[in-house]
Amino acid sequence: METMLLVNASQRSALERQMDVIANNLANLSTTAYKGERAVFSEYLVETGGRDAPRGGDETSFVLDYGTIRSTENGPIQITGNALDIALEGPGFMQVQNQDGELLYTRRGHLTKDEQGFLALPTGERVLDDGGNPIDLNALVDKPVINPDGTISLPDEIIQINLVQFDNDRALERRANSLFAPGTQQPRPTDQIQVVQGALEGSNVNAIKETTRMLEVMRAYQSAQRSTDSLNDVRDKAIDALPRAN
Secondary structure: OHHHHHHHHHHHHHHHHHHHHHHHHHHOOOOOOOOOEEEEEEEEEEEOOOOOOOOOOOEEEEEEEEEEEEOOOOOOEEEOOOOOEEEEEOOOEEEEEOOOOOEEEEOOOEOEEOOOOEEEOOOOOEEEEOOOOEOEOOOOOOOOEEOOOOEEEOOOOEEEEOEEEOOOHHHOEEOOOOEEEOOOOOOEEOOOOEEEEOEEEOOOOOHHHHHHHHHHHHHHHHHHHHHHHHHHHHHHHHHHHHHHHO
16 A cells, blocks of 8 residues: 555656646746647566565556657747847857856847847847857847848848757757757757848747646546555554454
8 A cells, every 4th residue: 555655656757847847838938939848757666575475576666757849840930020039930049158257059039239239139149140149239220131041231241140950959958038048059050041031930838739738637636646545545444443452
C-alpha cells in the first residue's frame, strides 16, 4: 500500500509540474516571439519484490520529471506599422549584447533607439551587426529602412543585422524577456530569415489547446487525489483494526 501511495505522489507531482508549464504558457500569450513549452516525463522502474525476491521480480513504475521541451514553430506575424518593429520569418535569431557584454539571441523584434542612439531592445540589450558591433542610428534623420535580408539603409552605409542559426534551438538556455544564451553551441550565419519591418512575431501558444490541456491535467490530478484519499482510508482502517486483532 505504501508503494501505491508513493506512485500516486509521483503522479501528482508530475501533474503539478505540467500545470505550472501550462500556466506559464498562458501567461505569455501576448509576449512577443514567446515559444511555448511542454513538460516531458520518463518512466522510472523500481524493483519492489523485497530483499528475497528473485532477479527480474516485480517492478513499480514511477514518473520522473525529465524537463521541458520548447516548441520551435514561428508565431503569427502581427502588423504594427512601427518602423523599428521587426518580425523574423524562418528559423534563427538576431544577436544582441547585454550591459555585461554577454552575447544573447532573440526573436523579439520590438526595437528602440536607446539614449546613446544605438538600436536596442526596450530592456537595454543592443542589437549587433555582422561584425559584432552595436548598430549606431545617430546618422538617421528619418525612419530607418530595414530590408528583408536584415540590412539597414543608413545615409552613408548599409549595416547588416547579425542573423544566426543554431544546430539545436531547443538546447538554447532560456533567459528572461524572450532572450536565449547559446550554452555550448556556436551560432552560424544564416540566409534563411526574412525580416518583416513594421511587424512583430506573436507568441506561438495556442490558447484553446493550452486551456484544453489544463482541464485534462486538472481532471487527472483530481482522480489521482481521490485514489490517494481512498488508499489512506484503507490504511487508517487497517491501523484502527490492529488493537482489536490482538
